[in-house]
Amino acid sequence: MVAWFMRGLRRGVVTTRYPLAGPEPWVSELPSPPVFDATQLDVDVADALVVVCPSGALRRANQALVYDVGACTACGRCLAAAPQIVRPSGVFELAATAREQLIKHIPLRKSST
Amino acid sequence: MTRTWVREPPVMSDDTAAAAESLRASVRRMFGRSLHIRTIDTGTCAVCEQEIRLLAAPHYDLHRLGFFFTPGPRHADLLMITGPAVRAFDVALRKTLDATPEPKIVLAVGACALGGVYPADPFTHGAVDKVTPVDVYVPGCPPSPMTLLHALMVAVHRLHEKVSTLSFCDGNEP
Numbered sequence: 001m002v003a004w005f006m007r008g009l010r011r012g013v014v015t016t017r018y019p020l021a022g023p024e025p026w027v028s029e030l031p032s033p034p035v036f037d038a039t040q041l042d043v044d045v046a047d048a049l050v051v052v053c054p055s056g057a058l059r060r061a062n063q064a065l066v067y068d069v070g071a072c073t074a075c076g077r078c079l080a081a082a083p084q085i086v087r088p089s090g091v092f093e094l095a096a097t098a099r100e101q102l103i104k105h106i107p108l109r110k111s112s113t
Numbered sequence: 114m115t116r117t118w119v120r121e122p123p124v125m126s127d128d129t130a131a132a133a134e135s136l137r138a139s140v141r142r143m144f145g146r147s148l149h150i151r152t153i154d155t156g157t158c159a160v161c162e163q164e165i166r167l168l169a170a171p172h173y174d175l176h177r178l179g180f181f182f183t184p185g186p187r188h189a190d191l192l193m194i195t196g197p198a199v200r201a202f203d204v205a206l207r208k209t210l211d212a213t214p215e216p217k218i219v220l221a222v223g224a225c226a227l228g229g230v231y232p233a234d235p236f237t238h239g240a241v242d243k244v245t246p247v248d249v250y251v252p253g254c255p256p257s258p259m260t261l262l263h264a265l266m267v268a269v270h271r272l273h274e275k276v277s278t279l280s281f282c283d284g285n286e287p
Contacts, residue, residue: 027257027259030257030259033252033281034281035281035282035283036281036282036283037282037283037284038282038283038284039283039284055224055229055230055254056229057229067281068229069252069276069281070224070227070228070229070250070252071224071227071228071229071230071252072224072229072252072254073224073229073230073253073254074253074254075254087283089279089281091275091276091279092257092259092260092263093259093260093263093275093276094251094252094253094256094260094263094275094276095249095250095251095260095263095264095267095268095274095276096249096250096252096274096276096277097248097249097250097267097274098250098277099227099242099247099250101250101274101276101277102227102250102252102276104279104280104281104282106280106281106282107282
């Protein structure tokens with residue numbers, strides 16, 4: 001009680017830090033950029049995902065899927081197209097200080113066919 | 114003829130650049146708990162603005178962290194630029210950038226501003242960093258207020274960015 005009262009008398013101090021005690025549970029339910037399962041992702045699936053992406057966040061460069069987090073609108077179409085391979089990341093701390101930090105290269109599995 | 118307002122970063126020697134960067138960092142620390150934000154809409158669908166306004170709501174309460182909104186660029190330390198930088202907004206954007214006193218911090222907010230949604234064409238530049246240097250990129254369509262808060266903390270060097278450590282990939286061994 002006394003500690004609480006003394007905290008109230010402080011000046012020039014923020015009331016709570018960012019975020020107070022970790023992110024709140026619902027934050028993971030916000031639309032968030034997808035995570036790709038590299039063990040199952042092959043060239044055919046990657047090409048299908050590239051076609052389905054409306055904002056051009058995905059493209060394929062030889063044996064890698066190039067994923068631009070900055071261009072991604074988290075619309076969820078790739079999640080719907082390949083639910084076993086793509087899952088929402090739940091990450092919200094996405095700010096970057098350089099544009100290149102947002103471009104991710106995901107290695108592709110060798111196609112079994 | 115279409116006028117473009119591309120600003121090149123100033124050319125400096127290595128010594129000057131390092132000194133300028135350290136000065137900039139110290140000014141950002143100084144801004145730490147009193148930073149005024151001006152938002153500029155360069156052709157968004159207004160959902161980014163909606164999320165930015167939510168920052169002032171009690172749930173997110175950016176004022177507790179020392180950030181404040183200001184209606185005028187002359188009082189602003191940080192510009193939040195949303196939208197794909199439509200060319201019709203070039204003059205207004207340039208005036209706002211010029212009116213904001215140095216050192217200013219520029220945030221590109223949302224997938225449009227990062228070049229995700231609109232290509233460069235006769236109507237838009239396609240991305241904010243084609244028009245002005247950007248300090249912090251905030252992905253999302255729209256970015257959630259938590260993402261924006263994190264971006265503000267990154268902008269004043271109170272938190273480190275995390276996204277460069279994330280791979281967005283399960284099981285790196287194919």
